[in-house]
Amino acid sequence: xxxxxxxxxxxxxxxxxxxxxxxxxxxxxxxxxxxxxxxxxxxxxxxxxxxxxxxxxxxxxxxxxxxxxxxxxxxxxxxxxxxxxxxxxxxxxxxxxxxxxxxxxxxxxxxxxxxxxxxxxxxxxxxxxxxxxxxxxxxxxxxxxxxxxxxxxxxxxxxxxxxxxxxxxxxxxxxxxxxxxxxxxxxxxxxxxxxxxxxxxxxxxxxxxxxxxxxxxxxxxxxxxxxxxxxxxxxxxxxxxxxxxxxxxxxxxxxxxxxxxxxxxxxxxxxxxxxxxxxxxxxxxxxxxxxxxxxxxxxxxxxxxxxxxxxxxxxxxxxxxxxxxxxxxxxxxxxxxxxxxxxxxxxxxxxxxxxxxxxxxxxxxxxxxxxxxxxxxxxxxxxxxxxxxxxxxxxxxxxxxxxxxxxxxxxxxxxxxxxxxxxxxxxxxxxxxxxxxxxxxxxxxxxxxxxxxxxxxxxxxxxxxxxxxxxxxxxxxxxxxxxx
Amino acid sequence: xxxxxxxxxxxxxxxxxxxxxxxxxxxxxxxxxxxxxxxxxxxxxxxxxxxxxxxxxxxxxxxxxxxxxxxxxxxxxxxxxxxxxxxxxxxxxxxxxxxxxxxxxxxxxxxxxxxxxxxxxxxxxxxxxxxxxxxxxxxxxxxxxxxxxxxxxxxxxxxxxxxxxxxxxxxxxxxxxxxxxxxxxxxxxxxxxxxxxxxxxxxxxxxxxxxxxxxxxxxxxxxxxxxxxxxxxxxxxxxxxxxxxxxxxxxxxxxxxxxxxxxxxxxxxxxxxxxxxxxxxxxxxxxxxxxxxxxxxxxxxxxxxxxxxxxxxxxxxxxxxxxxxxxxxxxxxxxxxxxxxxxxxxxxxxxxxxxxxxxxxxxxxxxxxxxxxxxxxxxxxxxxxxxxxxxxxxxxxxxxxxxxxxxxxxxxxxxxxxxxxxxxxxxxxxxxxxxxxxxxxxxxxxxxxxxxxxxxxxxxxxxxxxxxxxxxxxxxxxxxxxxx
Numbered sequence: 001x002x003x004x005x006x007x008x009x010x011x012x013x014x015x016x017x018x019x020x021x022x023x024x025x026x027x028x029x030x031x032x033x034x035x036x037x038x039x040x041x042x043x044x045x046x047x048x049x050x051x052x053x054x055x056x057x058x059x060x061x062x063x064x065x066x067x068x069x070x071x072x073x074x075x076x077x078x079x080x081x082x083x084x085x086x087x088x089x090x091x092x093x094x095x096x097x098x099x100x101x102x103x104x105x106x107x108x109x110x111x112x113x114x115x116x117x118x119x120x121x122x123x124x125x126x127x128x129x130x131x132x133x134x135x136x137x138x139x140x141x142x143x144x145x146x147x148x149x150x151x152x153x154x155x156x157x158x159x160x161x162x163x164x165x166x167x168x169x170x171x172x173x174x175x176x177x178x179x180x181x182x183x184x185x186x187x188x189x190x191x192x193x194x195x196x197x198x199x200x201x202x203x204x205x206x207x208x209x210x211x212x213x214x215x216x217x218x219x220x221x222x223x224x225x226x227x228x229x230x231x232x233x234x235x236x237x238x239x240x241x242x243x244x245x246x247x248x249x250x251x252x253x254x255x256x257x258x259x260x261x262x263x264x265x266x267x268x269x270x271x272x273x274x275x276x277x278x279x280x281x282x283x284x285x286x287x288x289x290x291x292x293x294x295x296x297x298x299x300x301x302x303x304x305x306x307x308x309x310x311x312x313x314x315x316x317x318x319x320x321x322x323x324x325x326x327x328x329x330x331x332x333x334x335x336x337x338x339x340x341x342x343x344x345x346x347x348x349x350x351x352x353x354x355x356x357x358x359x360x361x362x363x364x365x366x367x368x369x370x371x372x373x374x375x376x377x378x379x380x381x382x383x384x385x386x387x388x389x390x391x392x393x394x395x396x397x398x399x400x401x402x403x404x405x406x407x408x409x410x411x412x413x414x415x416x417x418x419x420x421x422x423x424x425x426x427x428x429x430x431x432x433x434x435x436x437x438x439x440x441x442x443x444x445x446x447x448x449x450x451x452x453x454x455x456x457x458x459x460x461x462x463x464x465x466x467x468x469x470x471x472x473x474x475x476x477x478x479x480x481x482x483x484x
Numbered sequence: 485x486x487x488x489x490x491x492x493x494x495x496x497x498x499x500x501x502x503x504x505x506x507x508x509x510x511x512x513x514x515x516x517x518x519x520x521x522x523x524x525x526x527x528x529x530x531x532x533x534x535x536x537x538x539x540x541x542x543x544x545x546x547x548x549x550x551x552x553x554x555x556x557x558x559x560x561x562x563x564x565x566x567x568x569x570x571x572x573x574x575x576x577x578x579x580x581x582x583x584x585x586x587x588x589x590x591x592x593x594x595x596x597x598x599x600x601x602x603x604x605x606x607x608x609x610x611x612x613x614x615x616x617x618x619x620x621x622x623x624x625x626x627x628x629x630x631x632x633x634x635x636x637x638x639x640x641x642x643x644x645x646x647x648x649x650x651x652x653x654x655x656x657x658x659x660x661x662x663x664x665x666x667x668x669x670x671x672x673x674x675x676x677x678x679x680x681x682x683x684x685x686x687x688x689x690x691x692x693x694x695x696x697x698x699x700x701x702x703x704x705x706x707x708x709x710x711x712x713x714x715x716x717x718x719x720x721x722x723x724x725x726x727x728x729x730x731x732x733x734x735x736x737x738x739x740x741x742x743x744x745x746x747x748x749x750x751x752x753x754x755x756x757x758x759x760x761x762x763x764x765x766x767x768x769x770x771x772x773x774x775x776x777x778x779x780x781x782x783x784x785x786x787x788x789x790x791x792x793x794x795x796x797x798x799x800x801x802x803x804x805x806x807x808x809x810x811x812x813x814x815x816x817x818x819x820x821x822x823x824x825x826x827x828x829x830x831x832x833x834x835x836x837x838x839x840x841x842x843x844x845x846x847x848x849x850x851x852x853x854x855x856x857x858x859x860x861x862x863x864x865x866x867x868x869x870x871x872x873x874x875x876x877x878x879x880x881x882x883x884x885x886x887x888x889x890x891x892x893x894x895x896x897x898x899x900x901x902x903x904x905x906x907x908x909x910x911x912x913x914x915x916x917x918x919x920x921x922x923x924x925x926x927x928x929x930x931x932x933x934x935x936x937x938x939x940x941x942x943x944x945x946x947x948x949x950x951x952x953x954x955x956x957x958x959x960x961x962x963x964x965x966x967x968x
């Protein structure tokens with residue numbers, strides 16, 4: 001039968017060119033079973049008139065549909081739906097299910113009950129977003145990222161794009177990490193000592209799973225990154241919270257019998273403290289004498305724009321006791337999901353096998369795109385641009401915080417992208433954050449950073465990585481007014 | 485100081501255009517500390533002469549290096565290394581570490597000791613690769629994939645590319661799955677009942693973690709996909725292996741007290757059996773009466789080119805007892821790492837929280853690219869092309885297997901991409917596979933598919949998804965000769 005031209009409507013609000021939308025309209029009609037094998041399509045002239053588009057657009061769309069075998073051209077008599085088109089099976093979806101499983105009991109809510117940082121989905125629409133760790137579109141080098149991605153989509157990289165790496169990583173990315181990224185942290189490593197991960201989150205999760213078993217003792221900084229505490233708790237290990245001071249975690253405060261210590265030595269989260277060299281050496285000496293393992297989350301080390309970055313713990317490790325995690329997601333963009341783990345071969349072997357079991361490997365295309373972006377120097381140029389911008393914003397923050405009489409609890413001598421703030425005793429910053437939302441200001445309440453048994457409610461974090469510098473003054477003033 | 489032109493060598497074997505390689509050479513020299521802030525670059529003419537390239541190429545590279553702030557142009561006096569370039573810290577990497585940790589004891593080798601399918605890394609260079617589940621470059625629609633990826637790299641999709649989705653998925657991909665993919669399996673679901681995963685492997689891993697706790701009883705098919713058994717074992721659940729027959733898993737053989745059943749009903753791995761409708765209904769009835777959960781791995785359902793695909797278990801589920809896992813990685817390419825989970829809201833909530841903890845989310849860019857590829861109809865065209873090619877290859881397999889007197893143990897009435905084969909009793913197919921490698925033939929020995937307590941050594945799998953049809957006859961003949 002001939003399909004009446006009235007059956008065709010361009011999909012509303014769809015992305016893509018007119019030609020793409022016509023193809024989509026036809027292929028969807030075929031796939032949904034509305035148009036059937038052998039049906040005759042309207043003439044290109046007729047369809048063009050009906051849709052109000054040029055005839056050449058329809059002809060080009062038809063030609064493409066022929067080459068992808070949705071349509072067949074039969075000489076002068078026109079276009080027909082192909083005989084070989086995919087046919088929808090004639091299943092009737094079951095009527096609305098009646099839930100008969102008590103999922104809360106089955107799952108125990110083990111994973112969804114973790115406390116975490118909340119932020120509104122539409123945070124970008126707030127004028128004063130003091131929100132941590134998001135990409136700033138005005139700094140990102142979108143054009144060069146796109147060029148690198150297009151290069152990684154070329155024929156030459158077909159296998160990188162498509163292959164099932166399973167246990168391997170992209171050799172080009174590994175080489176760049178080994179030769180350029182790790183040496184900047186003082187680390188020299190072999191390929192068998194490095195694993196590419198889905199960002200730092202995944203790196204730390206893998207480390208926790210490989211190193212911890214139920215009942216083991218693990219020391220965490222207090223306060224610390226809440227997702228961190230959550231993933232460690234999941235292993236069944238006993239968490240011992242160790243209070244940090246202005247120099248980070250004091251090694252002498254580590255409780256007896258600790259098996260593993262997780263910490264953010266270079267840039268403590270959330271207080272921004274940097275552990276001095278003497279303390280680093282004392283920590284490693286204790287690790288050696290007491291036989292524990294150290295896991296270092298070396299995030300954001302690139303953002304040292306005020307002081308040279310200090311050497312990583314891993315660079316001081318002469319016994320293979322330190323596991324080092326890092327990430328490109330902060331400096332490139334969080335949606336990238338690429339990070340790394342460095343550790344002894346025996347550790348990396350297990351982490352690699354676990355990664356294989358959980359997700360196989362980070363997509364080859366993302367790895368190769370990042371490898372090009374890094375090796376062509378765009379990454380360093382981006383980091384440089386971010387440092388300059390953050391330095392400026394930090395000055396504006398400093399000034400506004402001083403002018404408004406707010407109290408900084410930790411600001412990181414090296415730079416970074418946030419301030420750890422203390423409100424007067426008695427202020428509940430969760431309530432404060434809610435109130436401030438109404439005034440267009442987003443802050444991060446500090447409670448979730450603290451161990452549950454040592455909860456503090458009057459701290460909060462102010463990040464300047466996503467806020468326009470011109471907005472900083474007014475944003476801080478609003479916070480000060482709200483604290484009153 | 486002026487940098488002597490002799491300091492410059494184009495990186496050997498590097499990818500990219502001449503201009504890119506010149507930029508890389510300069511930026512690497514700067515980043516490694518060989519060239520320092522204020523150093524004067526050779527003239528573009530001098531460098532062009534030295535490298536044997538055109539002067540305009542060098543000039544363009546210099547211009548780009550200026551815009552990314554590696555170089556500064558000073559009027560007529562030439563180009564200088566910028567003052568703002570990133571400087572390498574002066575760490576001395578620690579001398580070779582002396583490993584002092586017994587990693588085998590620390591980790592227990594818990595993850596690396598899982599049996600798994602082995603294949604040589606250079607499998608593509610073998611003339612007769614009967615290897616399962618890899619992308620066939622001759623069928624893949626590389627051009628349209630690239631177009632979709634470029635579209636997903638556009639300004640309009642900036643947020644999809646970069647954003648930290650955390651708990652969310654790409655709404656465009658979710659919509660396509662809900663409206664097009666799931667209805668083909670008879671499933672109707674709401675957005676809160678679907679989760680995007682890093683391929684089917686990740687989907688099944690998440691399901692195992694959410695549903696199983698130490699000591700619970702889980703039934704697995706025997707034989708089954710070995711990685712599957714490995715990930716279930718990791719949860720500490722008790723595995724009960726249930727032998728499959730020509731119709732897949734017999735529900736009446738499920739042991740008492742089972743909490744969760746994992747199975748591949750539509751297309752049993754590796755025997756290719758399809759569970760008939762009556763058995764599916766019997767299984768769901770048993771699930772309802774005995775209160776267990778069913779997890780269905782619905783992989784490769786698109787490859788039903790001989791018989792219409794049967795409805796998924798999930799489509800028959802009226803009580804919310806079935807969790808459904810599927811993947812785009814088989815039909816698009818394995819390196820894509822995109823799949824999905826469908827289940828009741830209470831289940832998906834936990835799986836989503838766990839995914840967030842483990843890796844946050846699959847990269848937005850891969851999700852959006854897939855969404856375009858799907859919604860523009862390229863996916864269905866690709867699946868169609870694969871079906872036609874596989875049908876042809878399967879006929880060649882059938883013929884060659886018959887002509888050479890080999891025994892098929894399971895071939896899948898619906899189509900698929902492999903045969904499950906039985907060698908005479910006494911043949912160890914692992915030794916056979918090794919011998920065949922020497923003759924350019926890759927087969928998959930069957931032992932790892934069986935539960936350890938019910939090991940069989942004379943089975944093997946022959947896949948035809950990556951072998952050229954013209955090679956099938958000779959490949960099968962070589963296998964027959966080797967079995968003797």
